[in-house]
Amino acid sequence: MLVNGNESELIPVSDRGFQYGDGLFETLAVENEAPIFLSRHLERLRRGCERLAIEYPGSDILTEEAVRICKTSRSAILKIIVTRGSGSRGFRISRDVTATRVLSIHPRPAFQIDFPITGIHTILCKNRLGINSSLAGLKHLNRLEQILARIEWDSPRIQEGLMLDSDGNVIEGTMSNLFLIRRGVLMSPDLSRCGVAGIIRALVLEVAQGNKLPIQVKSITIDDLERADEVFVTNSVIGVWPVIGFDRFHYEIGPLTRRIMQWLDERQE
Amino acid sequence: MLVNGNESELIPVSDRGFQYGDGLFETLAVENEAPIFLSRHLERLRRGCERLAIEYPGSDILTEEAVRICKTSRSAILKIIVTRGSGSRGFRISRDVTATRVLSIHPRPAFQIDFPITGIHTILCKNRLGINSSLAGLKHLNRLEQILARIEWDSPRIQEGLMLDSDGNVIEGTMSNLFLIRRGVLMSPDLSRCGVAGIIRALVLEVAQGNKLPIQVKSITIDDLERADEVFVTNSVIGVWPVIGFDRFHYEIGPLTRRIMQWLDERQE
Numbered sequence: 001m002l003v004n005g006n007e008s009e010l011i012p013v014s015d016r017g018f019q020y021g022d023g024l025f026e027t028l029a030v031e032n033e034a035p036i037f038l039s040r041h042l043e044r045l046r047r048g049c050e051r052l053a054i055e056y057p058g059s060d061i062l063t064e065e066a067v068r069i070c071k072t073s074r075s076a077i078l079k080i081i082v083t084r085g086s087g088s089r090g091f092r093i094s095r096d097v098t099a100t101r102v103l104s105i106h107p108r109p110a111f112q113i114d115f116p117i118t119g120i121h122t123i124l125c126k127n128r129l130g131i132n133s134s135l136a137g138l139k140h141l142n143r144l145e146q147i148l149a150r151i152e153w154d155s156p157r158i159q160e161g162l163m164l165d166s167d168g169n170v171i172e173g174t175m176s177n178l179f180l181i182r183r184g185v186l187m188s189p190d191l192s193r194c195g196v197a198g199i200i201r202a203l204v205l206e207v208a209q210g211n212k213l214p215i216q217v218k219s220i221t222i223d224d225l226e227r228a229d230e231v232f233v234t235n236s237v238i239g240v241w242p243v244i245g246f247d248r249f250h251y252e253i254g255p256l257t258r259r260i261m262q263w264l265d266e267r268q269e
Numbered sequence: 270m271l272v273n274g275n276e277s278e279l280i281p282v283s284d285r286g287f288q289y290g291d292g293l294f295e296t297l298a299v300e301n302e303a304p305i306f307l308s309r310h311l312e313r314l315r316r317g318c319e320r321l322a323i324e325y326p327g328s329d330i331l332t333e334e335a336v337r338i339c340k341t342s343r344s345a346i347l348k349i350i351v352t353r354g355s356g357s358r359g360f361r362i363s364r365d366v367t368a369t370r371v372l373s374i375h376p377r378p379a380f381q382i383d384f385p386i387t388g389i390h391t392i393l394c395k396n397r398l399g400i401n402s403s404l405a406g407l408k409h410l411n412r413l414e415q416i417l418a419r420i421e422w423d424s425p426r427i428q429e430g431l432m433l434d435s436d437g438n439v440i441e442g443t444m445s446n447l448f449l450i451r452r453g454v455l456m457s458p459d460l461s462r463c464g465v466a467g468i469i470r471a472l473v474l475e476v477a478q479g480n481k482l483p484i485q486v487k488s489i490t491i492d493d494l495e496r497a498d499e500v501f502v503t504n505s506v507i508g509v510w511p512v513i514g515f516d517r518f519h520y521e522i523g524p525l526t527r528r529i530m531q532w533l534d535e536r537q538e
Contacts, residue, residue: 001282009283010282013350018280018410019294019410020290020411021290021413022412022413025288027358081288093416106357127403128403130400131400132399132414132435134397134417135413140413142290142412143289143291144290144410146360147321147360147362148321148404150362166400166435174360
């Protein structure tokens with residue numbers, strides 16, 4: 001683990017990441033020592049820092065540290081955290097605060113390997129996402145909504161829970177973005193009021209557009225989920241997981257989901 | 270500073286307080302070595318832990334540590350943080366996790382001493398509070414909404430910013446609860462959908478009820494603020510600050526605000 005470039009597993013209590021969740025994070029797949037889509041993750045991190053008025057540590061130093069920590073990792077997960085840094089008590093930000101960066105490497109859960117092929121079962125979470133356009137899209141450190149949602153199920157048969165916003169729109173999974181396919185149109189929830197704008201989500205939209213697949217990013221309802229022909233979720237570690245069950249609804253792993261998975265594989269190579 | 274009872278200023282990066290803001294906190298005034306209203310704060314903390322399914326460390330140990338850390342402090346601020354503890358990556362909670370407790374003591378800002386007498390100026394923040402009844406009332410560690418709101422002003426003439434929820438209801442200040450008085454009725458925003466249910470707020474409602482003052486806890490609008498005869502904010506460190514300015518509105522420090530301040534003083538003695 002690297003804390004501001006030094007091997008350490010500790011941070012100061014006064015760090016605003018600990019005090020207030022005042023920071024951002026990125027989670028990346030690592031394959032053969034390489035963090036996948038690193039530059040895209042760093043670009044999202046940079047833009048997130050800009051929106052929260054956190055000093056961005058810089059892509060050069062983060063890349064150098066990412067490469068250093070991924071050495072000898074054949075298959076792993078890299079987590080990058082950037083917080084506003086240590087400060088005095090209170091929400092107010094002092095001018096002389098310096099951002100904290102933490103890079104850590106984690107094992108990849110082995111049981112997940114089959115899910116891109118078998119598909120997954122999902123449920124609807126009771127816990128909802130608050131609406132806040134200032135925070136929408138950001139992968140920030142305020143994650144209690146996801147934690148409360150994740151507490152809702154314990155069965156190993158369920159791999160993900162889907163979450164609504166406080167108005168009842170379907171937004172995303174607790175740890176993934178959501179896609180629906182209906183009559184050849186690829187749909188994904190609008191994330192301008194809440195949710196995390198994932199790197200793989202952006203890539204899926206890119207490859208779909210590049211391959212002339214009709215796309216709609218819009219408000220999605222439970223009815224849309226019911227009527228969908230294909231459903232899948234995405235994130236940087238899992239890639240694409242086809243959804244074969246959502247509460248009482250069942251889906252096939254369809255041809256467009258397979259094609260999108262193939263387009264993504266080609267992009268990564 | 271005490272981390273799990275030991276003098277330390279460091280916590281593990283793996284602490285879920287740092288990873289996700291997965292915890293709660295309390296801020297108390299300390300006078301002559303005594304944390305004020307400690308048992309009420311610990312009771313709120315216990316109930317908060319219950320709601321988030323965090324193991325409560327226990328009032329005996331927290332009281333012992335609070336007394337220990339407040340030794341020699343004539344006038345100070347005590348902050349108590351309880352997080353879910355250290356865990357593996359991911360939102361899911363492992364069964365064997367043990368809560369982390371951190372107690373720290375901080376100086377009291379000297380410039381605030383006059384505000385109970387002079388009153389304060391406030392503004393309306395553009396940043397709003399997301400609605401989430403699962404988190405409403407809790408003093409949890411997900412505080413980005415308050416931080417973004419606090420960034421909105423820098424003038425030392427402004428002491429607090431008032432925040433609306435995403436539906437436009439007036440909820441609270443960035444660090445305080447809000448009260449309005451109109452024609453002899455004490456009003457405070459309903460906090461069942463967002464906001465922090467403060468210890469002093471509960472006390473104000475108690476003493477008002479004990480003294481037969483009519484009370485309304487309900488949805489509050491900007492119009493209610495415009496029509497109010499008296500306005501004040503509360504928290505455990507500041508006590509009561511009368512509001513004399515809110516954007517273009519001006520208020521007198523009224524007789525009922527003064528009476529409530531007196532009732533509170535009597536309760537503390």
